Amino acid sequence: MxxxxxxxxxxxxxxxxxxxxxxxxxxxxxxxxxxxRHHADAERVIIMGDLTHRADRPSYERLKTLLDQFIPPLAITVGNHDHRETFTDVFPDVATDEDGFVQRVIDFPDCRAVILDTLFAPPYDYPRSHAGFLCTKRLAWLDRQLETAGDLPVLLFMHHPPHATGFTGIDLMRLINEVDFYDVVKRRGNVLHIFAGHVHRTISGSSRGILFSVFKSPVHQQPMPFDAPDASLSVDEPAAYGIAVMTDTGILVHTEDYEIAVREATVA
Ligand SMILES: [Fe+2]
Known part of the structure; x- marks a missing residue:
């Protein structure tokens, strides 16, 4: 569980x-x-990138003072608004793979969490694109994590969605090699769910037969409607985070609009 x-x-x-x-x-x-207050018992807090807005050191240092306050342990990766070297300088304890990408695997009793680095830049240059990319090294690393998962169902966590989400502007900046990604994922057949960010919107569905969930930001959100071509437009809506719970029969995925949630239940 x-x-x-x-x-x-x-x-x-x-x-x-x-x-x-x-x-x-x-x-x-x-x-x-x-x-x-409500989920101190969680096994992990997973943070899927765009840690800062402009990838500057003062922002990472400021962020660290907050993240250090989480009671559950953390697992962090980067997004297109991040800079790997600055991030790993300020967060030296964050795990990276053998090639320096901010990705890691964590095994729990009932699932394997694989956290991917989709930042479109080799170590350690500023992003060349706001789109996402998994180079051959990262795809090979992913393949190894899927291959060695044993009986554990795998949950993938990545900043860029590996498929279109219906928003014209942001879809131009999704994972650009989604066919390569799904080739690896489908070959192994053990990915239960894919989690992503980047869109700043609550979205769920499936792509190529695999279920996915995308969550809102704690800050600014993607405005409706779908066909807005300008991906930089943002709207003030309640902050949110996601909750995933493994069950005997699968997985439950919740979203928590924590700024408007009232915990004291009353009779309707
Ligand atoms: Fe973002």
């Missing part, structure tokens, strides 16, 4: 700055407090 808390798109900024009038520090601080 492994329970995982999932955050994405934190977009931390230096002190005094905001995003469409929203304070990423304040938003995430409320999320940390909410998780510690």
């Amino acid at each position: 492994t329970k995982l808390i999932i955050f994405t798109d934190l977009h931390m900024v230096p002190e005094g700055q905001s995003i469409i009038g929203l304070d990423p520090f304040k938003r995430l601080a409320a999320g940390v407090e909410h998780v510690n």
